[in-house]
Amino acid sequence: MKLVAQVKLLATPEQKQVLLATLRKANEACNRMSEYAWENKCFKQFDLHKACYHNIREGFGLASQLIIRCNAKVADSYKLDKATKRTFRPTGSIAYDSRILTFFTKESQISLWTVAGRMKIPFAAGELQKEMLLTQKGECDLCFIGGEFYLMVVCDIVEAPQNETTEFLGVDLGIVQIASDSEGNQYSGEAIRSLRRRMRKLKAGLQHTAKKHGSKSAKRHLQKLRRRQSRFTRWVNHNISRRLVESAAVSGKAIALEDLSGIRERASVMNREMRFELGNWSFDQLKQFVSYKARRAGVPVVLVDP
Template sequence: MKLTAQIKLLPSDEQAESLLRTLERANEACQYISDYAHESGEHSKYKLQDAVYHDVREQFDLGAQITVRALGKVADAYKTNPNTHNQFDIRGGFPYDSRILSFYTDRQEVSIWTLGGREKISYEVGENHRALLEQDKGEADLIYRNGMFFLLVSCQMPTANMSDEDVEAIDGYLGVDRGVNNIATTSDGDNWTSDQIDERRQWYQDRRDTLQSVGTRSAKRELQRLGGKQARFQRDTNHTISKRIVSKAKARNSAVVLEDLSGISERTTVRRQQRARHSNWSFYQLRQFIEYKALIAGIPVIKVDPAYTSQTCSNCGHCDSKNRNGSNFECQNCGHSVDADKNAARNIAARGAVNSPMVASEA
């Protein structure tokens, strides 16, 4: 499972100046390569390297590996937009790899290549991401935002099947139902509604509509800033929810059971007025957060088929589309009445108990 850890660099004034010059020079090189790629029609990384590698190193005074990363960044951009003359922000994010970036997690320090040579820079990291940095680390993007430097580090979390001993050690199964009206509901009744996210989403949407109608350069910058704030708010919300779920499962020695919602956006149709809300579903992100926190905590996560969990009575097993009426569930067979999402979560937990026990993983 690949996840991204964010760390905040704490450079001195001189180091910050060196990092910024490096970032700007590297992106200038990217633009030079992009101009050539657009004019020549050549987008392959290796052919671009044959054509402009030495020119880039000489003109921009870059090291060998930083030049290779610049070529890779441009080639990746043209894979996505082959018919566009791609433009690169002079202070846009830039990829680093292990040849030009080293981590010393024991003392929270990195050694990073700059135009002025290698710099050893301290960093700070939140609890959620510190454990990720102990895993195998891949490419990291150097980001400059609001006068601060960050590294977004790709980390590979290990996955493993549950052994027979793991199965025997489990004392229960905590089902989690994820949805639109409620972000998450557990089989024992905990619930996190989407009301606050909906309010924020609507505010951001109204603000975006206003700024897009203005269309000035400053309005476009504000649009970018708003997008980042909204994403951070939703990410923080999912971190809070996933931490609570995993902590509860850990305390009870229970497995966490989730529906396999792969492709839910493609399988679900919604009314036009609900599309913005539907597109704001964060099933995959919340699942990722639950999985990696559970993995660190030693708690198994089980995937189950989501079919009919919302229509099946968790009391008698009777399945009928009439059982559910909005947020209410009332069984047409036995009369069992309960919150609809809690009923679904109980069904999910029950399926986990009989499902082939395997830690969920997703590349």
């Protein structure tokens, strides 16, 4: 099972500037490759590498392996369709592999290639994340989010053997009660609903200001509020899913979870408030969290008709 460990880099201000310069240089190279691919209708990774590698190496001074990763990024972007020219943000994520990034898990450090040469940077990670990093496999992405740098590391986690059982912990999903199980436990959604209502009022005022006056400050504040709401929702869903899986594992039961796929399309007659509640209902995220936690714990999960 593949999971992504998010690792925060504890870079100094000087290191952040170097990492930013590396991101910008790499994405500039991606844009140059994309321009060539678009003009010459050359979209295959091998052909694009053959045509652009030496020019990019001479013109941008990037490491050989980073150019290969940039080339793959451009080629992958055209796999969906070739009807639109692809452009890349200056601070968009870039991929690293084991040739240009090394983990020192015990020391909580990484060594990665930058435009200023190899650089060692400490990172913050909990014990669970460090355990996951021991199974790190393949590429990881360097991302710039909210003024901080993160590594999204793909880890190959060994799944526990599935328990054989005929008993189930039934889980009913809802908005007022996010989850209610067949043992009588209920997990309230009031904290999330309360936060959404407060955010809704704040966002309405900021959206009006941003639209009427073109305020960049209002737009930045909107992004900050969206991230805050998303983080809190994820935190609540992680806690609920952990408790559900732990409860099923202790009692030796499987989990029977409602399959709510397509519920927004089926619920067509709604007032404005109900559309808001339903549109912000993160039941699919909770299902994903329950599913992967259950696989790690050896707890079977089945989806049932509501």
